[in-house]
Amino acid sequence: MRLLIGFDLLDRQIVDRDGVPVGKVDDVELSDDARHVTALLTxxxxxxxxxxxxxxxxxxxxxxxxxxxxxxxxxxxxxDSAVHLSIKRALLTPPALEAWLDQHLIGRIPGADRAEG
Known part of the structure; x- marks a missing residue:
């Protein structure tokens, strides 16, 4: 399928397979020959x-x-009007800030390791 990066991808909402928001497409990564999108960057x-x-x-x-x-x-x-992923959000690598907060702040709260998410 052909896409226009600036029209079809950039600034689109990304949702997981259940429709849970993941983020927005802030940029894309291209193949070495610049003919294929290899990753979405947020x-x-x-x-x-x-x-x-x-x-x-x-x-x-x-x-x-x-x-x-x-x-x-x-x-x-x-x-389509959003970028739909084939997997759940929980299976993605968390954003750097979210991972840092989990390690340095949330993870230090007593009982945080027992929290459901």
Whole structure:
């Protein structure tokens, strides 16, 4: 299927197989020959790279050096008004900020290891 990256992918909501929001497509990763999308990128560092200039550098600086979340394009089941994944959100690598908060803040709360999520 042919897609126009700027029209069909960028800024689209990403949802998992159950319709649970995952994030928005902030940028894409292309194959070496730039003919195929290999991954969807989400997060401020991906978005900052798209803006470029002073604003882009400022947005990227607020991430503390965190890499964007990378979702392999092979997990995309359907692209319509949203990008639908073939798996549940819980099976994806969490965003860098979410992982950091879990390790350094949430994980230190007594009983947090018994919380259901």
């Amino acid at each position: 997060g401020q560092s991906a978005l900052g790279g798209r803006f470029g200039g002073v604003l882009g550098r400022w947005i990227t600086a607020t991430t503390g050096g965190a890499e964007p979340r990378r979702i392999p394009y092979g997990l995309v089941a359907l692209v």
